[in-house]
Amino acid sequence: MLKLANHARTIYQWLLAPLMLVLIYISAMNLVTTFFLLEKYRHETIWSLEHLNREIESTIHESQLYLAKASTRNQLRFQYELLWSRLPVVQSSLHQDPNLSSVPGLELMVNEVFNRVQAMDGYFSSEEELDTARLIRWISELEHDRENLTNCLVNDISAGNGRYSRAAWQDLLISMVAVGLAILLFLIIVSHLIFVLLAEQKRQRRQIDKDSLTGLASRDFILEKLNAFCEKKTDFCIVFLDLNKFKSINDTYGHQAGDQVLTYVAQQFQASLGKMGTIGRIGGDEFIWLIPSIDQQKITAYYHQLTQSLSQPLQFNGKQLPISLSAGAVQASACQYVPSTVLEYGDVAMYWAKSLHQSTIVWYGEIRNPPPLPVTIN
Template identity: 30%
Template sequence: KNDALLDREIGNTLFSANQFINNDQTRQQFDGRFVALSNSFSGAVDAIERDTIFQQIDGISTSIQTVQYHIDSAQSLILEAPTIDKARLYKWVNELNAIKRMINILVLDVVASNKGAYSERAFKKIIKTAGILLALILTFILYLGHLLFELRKERKRNLYMLAHDPLTGLSSRECVMTSLQSRCNNKKPFALLLFDLNKFKAVNDNFGHHTGDQLLIHLAEKFKQTIGKYGIVGRLGGDEFVWLAESDNPKVIERQYAQFLEAIREPCIIKGMPLQIHISSGGGIAADYQYHATQLLERVDEAMYKAKSRQVKEIVWENQAKGKMEATVAAKSAAGKQAKRSRRIEPAEA
């Protein structure tokens, strides 16, 4: 820094001298420039001589002393004389310029050398700076990696929450409905079954909602352990559940469902209280409705409520529910006709 300052001051003075020689600058301006050089020179020289790097440059001290002597010798020529002899000034300028070039060459040799103290210190500074920069880059990469990891984890957590019921861990209503519509669109063979937990309201009313929640969680675990292996089981809300069975064969589905019935045969114990689980189940085959999701849902829902009204634990299939309902109506109609016929016959027999 100090050698650069000294070089700049000498350069400015040489430029000012040439301007004065060519009558492009007043003596007052040139005198001011020369005084500035004289004032700054001593301080710059002291700092340079204390620099351990410049102490190792051969000839640098002699060259600086020569410059100082050259500047001091110009005091009488520039500041003390009534008029400045421009011929002598021109010679002084050339000599000072030559000394300046020599100093620059000495300094450049040291800078360019790969064995000198300057090069060694510069190399160490470069290595240190590069190390700091590398550490910052690695820190940024690690931070960025951590941030991406956390974002992926958060995204995965959000997707899981969207796809699963928060209480039971079963598939959410949205997830099941999306899967249902997708299977219908692709006309993939499957069956839809709806389940309703009987007398669940009485559990909530008599034992509290916490007990009711524990019962739902217990039921969900039984679903996962049994029919969950054969399709998607989800919670529609409250005490209603759904199963998208991979098979469309009622006999196969009933065998799979029997595993679930066996799993809930024993009562669920909550806070020392045995609670027996009773499920109403309705089912339907998607192909029977040309894979129309809305119609399938409506008819299977009807079948489930038929099972609930009959209080049966087996699956009531939609077509069976319809057939039994028509048979019941026909039976009632036939019984009514028979009763009328009997009433007409009885008086005659009497």
């Protein structure tokens, strides 16, 4: 199940964005095609109606010539056949162009013309003398049809704001909306991916900066911060804190007890020292308190608060675990802002405090005869 979810996520991360790109591509192609197809339909429609109009006109002209005895019967029939051949073309373009149905009455009009033309078939094919009155009536009807067709062509089909144009525009609009939606979807997916990436980055950053057991700052984080302070040459103090007899707690009561002590102590650190500066765990039972201030009195006061709160032994499985700390401090300006020296001197001060069993902070400057460095950090 988890594997499936993992796969789904991979597919989401890697496949969906390209898929959307393809979608954008296809919808854009669709838009272009729709546009050209509409243009083509429009061209065909206008062309076929225009030609129908011309044939009607020629037929009227031919009929008039015949009535004036300036043309032959055969010539008139020939023109009639040409007119007939035009009508199915118009009808087929009417059926093919979906937007033509939005021009009301056009199909009806064309069918009417076709019926009118077809009605004369017997009349033209017979060899009898033509009925002049009927021909004249037919001509005037055709004249009327031609006018209607021209009106339709001018007002509904060619005109920019005609019904035909509006229907075509609607088709185009739908294609445009499709392109817009595809782009929107793509942007949403990409921005969500970026959001996920940033969240992941934040989570990893947090993991690096925090000590996993105690929730205090990690060794890397606190040393980085110390380096940064030194570089800026803003004066600050660090206090090395070390649990007394932590090893014996571990040995006597087990590692679980040791962990419990560390967590408990960390809570107390946060509660009393966290108001000023940052506390980080740098080793098993060693902590650094980094204070962006050089007010020694204040530091002492906070530390006093801490020792007060730690004076009660910790209860662990019905046993009492006494907790005490050794603390050594140093001011950064006294070490010329050299990070390694700051750490060294702080360590020295802490060991001094430990060897004297002192419960208050030992400041490096207070040590009369600093012993040769017992341990170096790093």
